[in-house]
Amino acid sequence: MSKQEVFKPTAMAALMSVLVAQGSLAQAEEPKQIEDVLVYGEVGETDSATKLDLTIFETPQTVTAISRTQMNDFSLDNVNEVLDYTPGVTVEEVETSRTYYTARGFDIVNFQYDGVGTPFVYGNVSGQLDTAFYEKIEVVKGAAGLITGLANPSATVNFVRKRPTEELQASARASVNEWQGYRLDGDVSGSLGDSVRARVVVATEDTESYLDRYQDSTDLFYGVLEADLTETTLLTIGHSYDDNQGDGILWGALPLAYVDGTPTDYDVSTSTAPDWTYRDMEQSQSFIELKQQLSDRWVMNAIYTQTSTDSESELFYVYGSPQLDETGLGASTGRYLNEVDQDMLDISASGDVSLFGRDHQLVVGYNRADVNYTAASYQDGTALGSPVLGSDWAEGNSPHPNFVEHDPVYGTSDIEQTHESFYAAARLNVTDALSALVGARQAEIIQEGINYGNAANTDAEETVPYYGVTYQITDMLVAYGSYTEVFSQQLFVNSEFEPLGATQGDSTEFGLKASFNDDRAILTLAAFESNLSNLGEFVGRDPETNTAMYEAKEYTSEGYELEFSGQLSEGFNVSAGFTWVDIEGEEGAAKPYIPEQMFKASASYRVPAVPALKLGGSVKWQDDISTSNGDVEQPSYTLIDLVAQYDLTDNITAGVNLKNVTDEKYLNSLYWDQAYYAAPRNVSAFISWKY
Template sequence: MKLNKISLAVLCAISLSQHAFAADEPIDANNDTVNTDNIEKIEVTGSYIAGYNAHSVSGASRLDLAIIDIPQSVSVITEAQMQDFQLHDINAALDSATGVNVERIETDRTYYTARGFDITNFQIDGIGLPLTSGNNHADEDTAIYDRIEVIRGANGLMTGVGNPSATINFIRKRPTADNQLTVSGTYGSFNNTRIEADGSVRLNDTFAARAVAVTQSKDSYLDRYETDKNVFYVFLEANLTDDTSLSLSHSYINNDATGNNWGALPLFYTDGSATNYDSSTNTSADWSNWQVIKNNTVFELSHHFNSDWRLRATYSHKTTDEDTELFYVFGTPDKDTELGLTGYGSEYDLDDQSDLVDIYVDGNFNLFGREHQLVAGVNYSKMSYTDSSLYDYTTDYGFPEMPDLNTWDGNTPKPTFTDGLRGSDVTRKQQAAYFTGRFSVVDDLHVIVGGRYNDWQAEGESYEVNQDADYDKFIPYLGAVYSFTPELVAYASYTENFVAQTEADSVGVFLDPITGESREVGVKSELFNGRLIASLAYFDVEQTNIAVLDPETAGLPIDMQTYYGADGISSTGFEFEVAGEIYPGLNASIGYTDFDIEGDDTVAAYTPSKLLKFAATYDFETIEGLSIGMNMRWQDDISRNQGVVAEGFDNAGAEIITKQDAYAVIDLMAKYQITENLGLAVNANNVGDEKYINSLYWAQGYYGAPANYSATLSWKM
């Protein structure tokens, strides 16, 4: 019979409780004392450390390895950290991840980068679509996730394709061993109102369920911007036998935003000087709206053939429905009059559907007197989407001249979206086969060898551009971990990377795929009996033909922008991280990243090359139930070359450089457990009221949120 960790823990607890009530000397059925001298004794030891430390991740290789045994940089944003600092959306959560930069280009569209490259690989429970677009639309709630794993570097084993930046693996909540229910209510600045419920029930030895529900509505520091969000998640689990389990889960997220921007603020005047709008200034029309509904259904089967080998099969079906009415502002304003901008209205609708099947076996085997691990599997994914854009070329409302943004209240006549129908109808498929072997070469040396063969096809048309493409590639992976002591290891890894691109050049032809290599070496250590993990890594990444936005089209609407392939881009640098309990009662996650980008001056300029992330909480021993904490992120200065000053100015021909100085955003928290069931938490964000541009990823930008506050009351049964 195969025992999972929960079953083993229960059996151990039962056996210990039985032993506690037994006599000093065991007796048999005849009440005679039993001689225990020759009985084999089994001692079960283990530990679970709550807080900011995590012991293992699965997204790096599907081998359930301790973080110290993975030959790549790994961070985990734990549930405790998300709760402490009210990290309710993935943007806020990833702000806390070592080496990850969150590029907020618009209110409802976000990109993510690491080591100078876009993050394009996202997974749920280790399963994902590796070619999904790297930008996230709307607000993705974290309430349904137990933790978020960030595997930095090229993930050649599990995704096979994608940039050598990072893989984000969202681990969903599952039924717990005991029945439980948590209900919390939050109220904060900008009329932020949130109610969240999370419950788990174990019906019997066979069936268990967990459900999460969230409703949240809030205004914003941005003029006219409001959001309403509803989330529902249910996970049903059935242990059919001791060896076989089934699960069915579904998540529903409905984000309804009004007053959202499309594009952002102009960052310079016609004379080249920088604009400086109020943080609340918004380019959105008062009728703008963006509704995003996401549904994701996952079916899982797990079967243990014996104590060493397991099969896991997953089917995922995900749909997204987006309905928008958008307003874009482009041009360059005059410094004296603040005029010269033009509006641009569009109705955009998107429907996409993705299906994924992943089947693999994993287990242990003995060879040459040593135990090794192996994973082998196949993967099939299909993503289809249709979208459409409508404009107004008939009335004067489709492209209105804009007034001064400083005083504009968003009032502009709503266009009649009946003209210029354009759109896409695209299907992308990927078939893959992969394997990973972890081999014990000698007592202290483990080598991980693996590879993935990908066959990727696309067909269809997008905005009059043919999308037909067909690529195949084998991606090798090699890693090694050497243990100097059980607590200190050194590692090295190498993989190639491959990315099929859908960006088009100036004549509408797709760019060739990106190819490159990624190398990483480092050391990791478990300190204080495993309560703290520290790591130091050096990485060297090279890519060729990566798509770069043509600066001459940077100020145009997205569907009019073009790209070119860079001859070569490299990123080299180091990362340092510690996570866990560094002192009794003091939990911390500290990460520092420093790297240099060569080969693309534009990317190097707008990408922060130095990032410091710091989160810490302290539980007072003298005041039971009281904790305080701080969450801080710092980045160095960034800039973007916006062209040159036009003729007619005294400084004609001078370069226009938009700059954002280095800055830090500091959040504080305090919480108190009033009773065993009732707790109160208070959070203060950006307590220094720092004003900063969220991102220079695009030629436009908008400002981050000023100081804001919230209070949360939680009840747990």
């Protein structure tokens, strides 16, 4: 029996037991509503950029927060969907199970969990990362190199985990879509005694797709326990498990042009993948956190996180340009085993110091991450490994290969990385209105091992500074500026199979922030400029091994962003942003697959005349893009989504989501010279319960 078969009944049993137990409690006492976070975005505290005790209003960078309310309103069940709703971020879905994210012209290569950075080994996301574990997701634009071993002048995505609550609360949600898909979520939290609290989140999802032969399933578990060891000591232990399995998945995508240069125009359901292709991703993450109140002004925080990610896949890659009769395409196959183990430790102390009659904030810390990455690739042992396709390639009839596993043919990797850094930052309150932020991170990254069968040993050390300033013009208006440098390791190899080493650069931002509606909403206007050198850019594959080859490039990005997020009035929430970005390479070459202009807005409104009714919608527009060689263009397009929810009782809500209302046909991404079409108009429905 597979892990998936074991997990699904277990998850469903846990969910049912939670619901039964809570139903019994509901009969014994008055219902206690889960507290709704009604605001889109949040103006509260964030430590994603500086690790100081700053609000979003006080942070000298653009910060976008996607709250749990917004995720629920628009059924944003995975990270791709959340970031697709985030202003200034592009979601480059190059394949069904591989995605890149970009902001301000560069790839996002830094994730954080509760403000602690984690090495982003692949530079992309495989599978579908779920959002069920998180209370909110923050996106800090620009570089956040002060406190993390990996950074880019793009953005940092911080996942804020759900934590236990004092009061008993529970929720469940069931949803269906038009592709015979379903999803079940359960979440229960409360006290287990005077000093112990716990929370459990479970979810299971299974769905087919608009794409031929593609289907996806996810099973999730998250448990977290908090204990007050003393009045000043808090211990937190948590574990999560995410199992994502995709069948009939794309490796590469559709050809975009015929041999004569004529653009292809397939049905949105067209796929190159036979039904035997798959990618299974399992991620387990455990963490233990200790918070110690050192005094009434100082606190120490130590968190250790262990993450293990396993990936197994059998894939079918189609290449070339077809004749007008769809003949002439070639293909290759591969079986891939990948494993990443990460051990991360972050220890910091933060608090207030008095100097020259004023209080100032200070944080000092140590961060270490040990990463082991192993990979093996196998090819077909027969001639089927490189078939020539007929005109029926879109029907997925290619037979399953005979993969020889006793000896990897190519792609063998075994790499160990050590990221070690010391950091310190301070917020100096020069006057009541003027504050200066200064900080630095001294970092060393050591890499040893082999990558694609070749030595991949590198050792890089750098001191990364951070400077910021804020000036509070009025209680509701602040001007700010910030500067930080960039230092980030890469796994990429060049045409000689040599590692490219670390990227280096800097990021500058100036702007204004205005607060509205008693700090329930914030408006940000920002201008930015970033530089990055030795950045690995894909230039092709080695003809003998099919290894991806990269070339070191240098880029400059500049532009501006206008963002608004929060509650305009009671029951009316808005998140909106416009981004303009210009990217230039060392020889004038740009990144034409990134839109120069982009606008995103989402809103929900609780109808006063019918208080049980909430209506919402979103709009996304981007201008035209093209492939790197300029041969294929995607014209500008506009997407519209709508949502309606109705409270059937105080505890039960039903809703409908209609996505891509105008049935826009467009390509998901032109990041590569292949692409596939995004989902057509589709509808889903849900019913939720809360206690």
